[in-house]
Amino acid sequence: KDFGVKETLKRLGIEPINQGVSTGTNWLNCNGALTESISPIDGSVIAKVKNADTADYEKVLETAQEAFKVWRKMPAPKRGEIVRQIGNALRDAKDDLGKLVSLEMGKIYQEGLGEVQEMIDICDFAVGQSRMLYGFTMHSERPDHKMMDQYHPLGIVGVISAFNFPVAVWAWNAMLAAVCGDVIIWKPSSKVPLCAVACHNIIKKVLKDNDVPEGVFNLVVAKSSVMGDNFIEDKRVPLISVTGSTAIGKRVAEKVGARLGRTIAELGGNNAIVIAPSAELDIAIPGIVFGSVGTAGQRCTSTRRLIIHESVYEDVKTRLLNAYKQVEGKIGNPLDEKTLVGPVIDSGAVEVYKHAIAEVKKAGGKIVYGDKVLDGNFVVPTFCEVENQWQIVQDESFVPVLYIMKYKTLDEAIHLHNDVPQGLSSSIFTMNMREAQTFISAIGSDCGIANVNIGTSGAEIGGAFGGEKETGGGRESGSDSWKTYMRRQTNTINYGVDLPLAQGIKFEF
Numbered sequence: 239k240d241f242g243v244k245e246t247l248k249r250l251g252i253e254p255i256n257q258g259v260s261t262g263t264n265w266l267n268c269n270g271a272l273t274e275s276i277s278p279i280d281g282s283v284i285a286k287v288k289n290a291d292t293a294d295y296e297k298v299l300e301t302a303q304e305a306f307k308v309w310r311k312m313p314a315p316k317r318g319e320i321v322r323q324i325g326n327a328l329r330d331a332k333d334d335l336g337k338l339v340s341l342e343m344g345k346i347y348q349e350g351l352g353e354v355q356e357m358i359d360i361c362d363f364a365v366g367q368s369r370m371l372y373g374f375t376m377h378s379e380r381p382d383h384k385m386m387d388q389y390h391p392l393g394i395v396g397v398i399s400a401f402n403f404p405v406a407v408w409a410w411n412a413m414l415a416a417v418c419g420d421v422i423i424w425k426p427s428s429k430v431p432l433c434a435v436a437c438h439n440i441i442k443k444v445l446k447d448n449d450v451p452e453g454v455f456n457l458v459v460a461k462s463s464v465m466g467d468n469f470i471e472d473k474r475v476p477l478i479s480v481t482g483s484t485a486i487g488k489r490v491a492e493k494v495g496a497r498l499g500r501t502i503a504e505l506g507g508n509n510a511i512v513i514a515p516s517a518e519l520d521i522a523i524p525g526i527v528f529g530s531v532g533t534a535g536q537r538c539t540s541t542r543r544l545i546i547h548e549s550v551y552e553d554v555k556t557r558l559l560n561a562y563k564q565v566e567g568k569i570g571n572p573l574d575e576k577t578l579v580g581p582v583i584d585s586g587a588v589e590v591y592k593h594a595i596a597e598v599k600k601a602g603g604k605i606v607y608g609d610k611v612l613d614g615n616f617v618v619p620t621f622c623e624v625e626n627q628w629q630i631v632q633d634e635s636f637v638p639v640l641y642i643m644k645y646k647t648l649d650e651a652i653h654l655h656n657d658v659p660q661g662l663s664s665s666i667f668t669m670n671m672r673e674a675q676t677f678i679s680a681i682g683s684d685c686g687i688a689n690v691n692i693g694t695s696g697a698e699i700g701g702a703f704g705g706e707k708e709t710g711g712g713r714e715s716g717s718d719s720w721k722t723y724m725r726r727q728t729n730t731i732n733y734g735v736d737l738p739l740a741q742g743i744k745f746e747f
């Protein structure tokens with residue numbers, strides 16, 4: 239069954255060979271090598287994309303610089319209106335784009351649709367934000383003086399995105415950056431370049447209809463020899479938002495930091511759920527299972543560790559076992575609506591899965607369920623009993639392997655919870671108010687996201703998204719994340735006839 243893939247590709251404007259560089263409405267005839275987009279479902283080549291070379295990159299940079307001069311002067315609510323239309327174009331293309339995400343990345347179709355919905359939601363959010371780029375006004379200590387802060391557009395925002403959210407990460411950054419008056423250069427993961435090409439095809443008409451200058455929304459598909467160090471070291475790019483592994487994020491943060499540029503780093507997680515004695519297991523178990531096997535364990539917020547109170551440990555283990563058995567029967571083609579778990583991204587990820595399980599066994603852990611590689615890139619979600627301090631448990635393995643462990647006191651649970659290098663998402667299932675509040679207090683979870691009675695996986699765009707420690711410290715999406723995309727300016731205005739100095743200083747001549 240081909241699930242209407244051919245028609246979908248056609249409607250999204252995907253050709254057998256596509257250009258990989260766009261400045262908005264124009265696709266550049268670029269000069270680099272070809273990237274093959276390989277579906278993780280069956281290893282077939284979906285289509286190819288022509289990469290940028292360094293001359294193409296330079297052209298994009300220059301076009302973006304020129305576009306910024308115009309875009310920054312357009313009133314923010316007018317920029318918001320264009321983002322509103324982009325949101326509507328995404329609404330129209332939701333089914334097709336969701337299917338392409340599923341085909342190219344391997345997540346199930348429902349999750350592909352969910353990812354496109356996140357793009358639509360951030361567009362709506364950004365439209366509202368475009369009328370709320372608020373600064374404060376302050377009372378001056380000097381007579382006839384006024385003080386205020388203003389937020390101005392920053393310039394070119396580089397967006398480096400990971401394979402597992404091939405479209406949403408771009409939208410979280412690009413839509414806010416656009417209403418803030420910035421221009422965007424998107425470098426997607428070379429594992430999923432067609433999703434990026436499709437997004438640019440979708441927004442093209444909106445940009446054209448509104449005479450948006452060429453160079454506001456740019457896409458550059460390229461190898462890291464073209465969009466690696468030279469991109470992150472480029473002083474013309476004041477902000478780089480990077481989503482990916484901690485190793486890549488550290489490299490980007492070091493290079494951008496060396497030139498005192500800004501970064502938003504959204505890196506790896508090692509997310510845990512605490513199951514307290516009073517947890518309502520009927521809601522906890524679906525939360526755990528969605529978090530650990532959803533997207534085949536390839537979300538930055540996937541549940542990787544489960545810290546279970548000893549009084550409910552056996553009960554939770556038995557219920558999980560039943561759930562994992564049911565899930566095993568629903569592994570398959572992610573485009574099939576009966577499927578719950580699709581493939582992992584490639585054979586490298588299958589090796590990560592095998593390695594994680596082998597390390598657990600070597601350390602003396604017990605595999606409770608799973609440990610099975612099926613055909614191609616399909617693996618059976620696995621859970622095992624481990625100790626938190628083992629190196630393999632401390633590392634993020636980006637595959638569906640869940641680690642479970644026991645605790646006796648809440649202090650111990652919080653200690654185990656926080657005792658990993660990463661700090662992205664966390665949650666506690668409890669009906670005890672003291673435990674819940676302690677978990678989200680200053681002495682509780684050290685993560686950027688801390689939940690009560692919902693799992694770790696997935697987030698709404700209304701909140702600021704990101705994490706602490708080796709997760710990088712960046713925040714994007716909702717709340718006041720928009721501020722990172724702007725430069726802040728403090729203004730003091732004297733409307734009087736004298737020049738009083740601050741702090742009462744006298745300077746007479």
Ligand code: NAD
Nearest residue numbers: 399400401426427462466481482483486504505506507538
């Ligand atoms: P990755 O680190 O392999 O790649 C991320 C991006 O960096 C890709 O676009 C890649 O092409 C690019 N890149 C690679 N080398 C580069 C270089 N030298 N210079 C500049 N860019 C370079 O990550 P991945 O495998 O695509 O994604 C999985 C990782 O991303 C996981 O660790 C996951 O937790 C993390 N992630 C984090 C978040 C978050 O919001 N915290 C969201 C999604 C994924």
